[in-house]
Amino acid sequence: MRRLTPWILPAAIVALWWGSVATGVFAAYQLPPPPVVIEAAANLWSRGLLQRDLVTTIGRVLFGFVIGSTAALVLGTVTGLSRKVSDAVEPTMQALRTVPTLAWAPLLLLWLGIDEAPKVTLVAIGAFFPVYVNLVAGIHDVDRTLIEVARVYDLSSAAIARRVVIPASLPNLLTGLRLGLSQSWLFVVVAEFFGASAGLGFRLTDSQQSSRVDLMFVGLLGLAILGKVTDMILHAIEDRTLRWRDTIATQALA
Amino acid sequence: MSTPLRLDQIRKRYDATEVLAGVDLEVEPSEIVALVGPSGCGKSTLLRLVSGLDVRFDGRIAVGDREVRGPDRTVGVVFQEPRLFPWLSLADNVAFGLPDRGSDGAKALVRETLGVVGLADFAGALPKELSGGMAQRAALARALVTEPQVLLLDEPFSSLDAFTRMRLQDHLLAAWARYRPTLVLVTHDLDEAVYLADRVVLFSDRPARVIDVLRVASRRPRDRRDPNLLGLRVALLEALHLERSELSAVV
Numbered sequence: 001m002r003r004l005t006p007w008i009l010p011a012a013i014v015a016l017w018w019g020s021v022a023t024g025v026f027a028a029y030q031l032p033p034p035p036v037v038i039e040a041a042a043n044l045w046s047r048g049l050l051q052r053d054l055v056t057t058i059g060r061v062l063f064g065f066v067i068g069s070t071a072a073l074v075l076g077t078v079t080g081l082s083r084k085v086s087d088a089v090e091p092t093m094q095a096l097r098t099v100p101t102l103a104w105a106p107l108l109l110l111w112l113g114i115d116e117a118p119k120v121t122l123v124a125i126g127a128f129f130p131v132y133v134n135l136v137a138g139i140h141d142v143d144r145t146l147i148e149v150a151r152v153y154d155l156s157s158a159a160i161a162r163r164v165v166i167p168a169s170l171p172n173l174l175t176g177l178r179l180g181l182s183q184s185w186l187f188v189v190v191a192e193f194f195g196a197s198a199g200l201g202f203r204l205t206d207s208q209q210s211s212r213v214d215l216m217f218v219g220l221l222g223l224a225i226l227g228k229v230t231d232m233i234l235h236a237i238e239d240r241t242l243r244w245r246d247t248i249a250t251q252a253l254a
Numbered sequence: 255m256s257t258p259l260r261l262d263q264i265r266k267r268y269d270a271t272e273v274l275a276g277v278d279l280e281v282e283p284s285e286i287v288a289l290v291g292p293s294g295c296g297k298s299t300l301l302r303l304v305s306g307l308d309v310r311f312d313g314r315i316a317v318g319d320r321e322v323r324g325p326d327r328t329v330g331v332v333f334q335e336p337r338l339f340p341w342l343s344l345a346d347n348v349a350f351g352l353p354d355r356g357s358d359g360a361k362a363l364v365r366e367t368l369g370v371v372g373l374a375d376f377a378g379a380l381p382k383e384l385s386g387g388m389a390q391r392a393a394l395a396r397a398l399v400t401e402p403q404v405l406l407l408d409e410p411f412s413s414l415d416a417f418t419r420m421r422l423q424d425h426l427l428a429a430w431a432r433y434r435p436t437l438v439l440v441t442h443d444l445d446e447a448v449y450l451a452d453r454v455v456l457f458s459d460r461p462a463r464v465i466d467v468l469r470v471a472s473r474r475p476r477d478r479r480d481p482n483l484l485g486l487r488v489a490l491l492e493a494l495h496l497e498r499s500e501l502s503a504v505v
Binding site: 145146154245246 | 326333340341342
C-alpha cells in the first residue's frame with residue numbers, strides 16, 4: 001500500500017484534468033485532454049523531434065551541472081577549509097550570489113554567442129551557487145569536538161580535512177547537489193528560450209508561437225518527468241551514503 | 255608499554271583568569287591516578303595540556319623522556335562524550351588512529367580491542383545504533399587500540415546511569431590490566447575515584463593547585479563495599495568539604 005501512496009495525487013490531478021475538459025470547464029484548445037497530449041508526443045516521437053529535444057536538454061543539464069557542481073566542490077572545499085581564502089573570497093561570493101542568476105543570461109549571450117556555450121554556462125552557474133553555499137555552510141558546521149579527536153592522533157590538516165571535515169559535511173553537500181540539480185533544470189529552460197533550435201525549452205516557446213497547447217504539455221510533462229527521475233537518482237545516492245545519520249529521514253531505513 | 259608522567263609547576267591563564275596555579279604531579283608507569291576537585295577548577299584543562307591539545311601554558315610536562323609540545327600518539331584520550339564519527343562503523347571508529355588501518359594486522363587488533371570492551375559482536379554497527387554506555391566503551395577501545403603509554407580520561411562515565419557506570423569501570427580496569435597504560439582520570443564521582451585509583455589527587459577551587467594526595471592501598475580486584483574504600487571516601491569528602499563547602503552538593 002505504501003508503494004501506491006505517492007501515485008494518488010498525480011492520478012487525482014490527471015482525473016481532474018481530464019474531467020474538467022470532458023465537462024467543458026476548459027475548452028480543448030486551452031487544456032487538451034490527456035489522450036491528445038499523448039498523441040502529440042507520439043507524433044513528435046515518430047518524426048524524431050521528441051528524442052532530439054530530450055537528448056539535447058539532458059545533455060545541456062548534465063554537462064552544465066557537472067561543470068558547475070565540480071567548480072563549487074573545489075572552491076567550496078578550499079573556502080570552507082581555509083580561513084585566508086574564506087576572508088578573500090566569501091564576501092565577493094555572497095555579493096555575486098545576490099545577483100539573480102537569470103540576470104546573467106543577456107550578458108552570456110552577448111559574450112558567448114547563441115550556440116551551446118552560453119546555455120551550458122548558464123546551467124553551470126545555476127548549479128554552482130546552491131552547491132557552493134551548502135558545502136561551505138556544511139564545512140563550517142562540522143563538530144569541533146570531532147576534529148579534536150583527530151588532532152589527538154596527530155593527523156595533518158590535510159588528513160583531518162579528508163577523514164573528518166569532508167565526510168561530516170556530506171549531508172550538506174548532497175542537499176546542495178539536489179538543489180543545484182533542480183536549479184539546472186530551471187536554467188536550461190531559460191537558456192533554451194533564447195535562440196535554441198532544439199530542446200524541451202525550445203519546444204515550449206516554439207509551440208507557443210504556433211499555438212500548439214498540446215505540444216506545450218508534452219514539453220512540460222517531459223521536464224517534470226526528467227526533473228523527477230534525476231532527483232530520484234540523487235536521492236537514492238543520498239540515502240546510500242548517509243545511512244549513518246540519526247534523523248527522522250533515516251529512521252525508516254534502519 | 256608504559257611511561258611515567260611528570261608535571262612541573264604547570265600554570266595556565268585564560269585572559270585575566272588564572273586556571274592552574276602551579277600544579278606539580280608525578281605519576282608512575284602503569285599507575286592509575288584520579289583527579290578530583292570542585293567543578294570548573296581546572297582539572298579538565300590540565301588533561302588538555304597533557305594531551306597536547308593546548309600548548310599555551312607555563313611549566314613543563316614530560317611523558318617519559320618526551321616533553322609535551324603538541325598531540326602525540328603515545329598519549330590517548332577518552333573524552334566526556336564518546337565523540338564517535340557517526341559515518342564510520344564501530345570497527346572503523348576504533349581503527350581511526352591506527353597508521354596502517356587497512357592491514358590484516360590492524361583489523362585483528364581492532365577485533366581484539368572490541369572484545370576487551372565487550373563489543374566484539376558490534377564491529378559493523380553504526381554509532382547511532384548504540385546505547386550511551388556502548389558508545390563510551392567504543393571510545394575507550396579507540397583510545398586503547400593504539401596502545402598509548404599514557405591514557406587520559408576526562409569524566410568518561412559521568413553521563414551514564416549508576417549501573418552502566420559500574421560496568422564500565424570494570425571494563426576500564428580489565429583494559430588497563432591488559433594494556434597497562436599510565437592512567438589519569440578526571441572524575442566527580444568519589445566512589446569511582448577510590449574504586450579505580452592507586453592515588454587520588456585533590457585539587458583546590460580555581461585557580462587549581464594540589465591540596466592533598468590520598469593513597470588507596472586496597473589490592474585489586476577491589477570490593478565496592480570494602481570498608482577501607484568507604485573510609486577513604488569519607489576522608490576525601492571531608493578534605494574537599496573543608497576546601498569548599500558547596501562541594502557537598504556536587505557529590
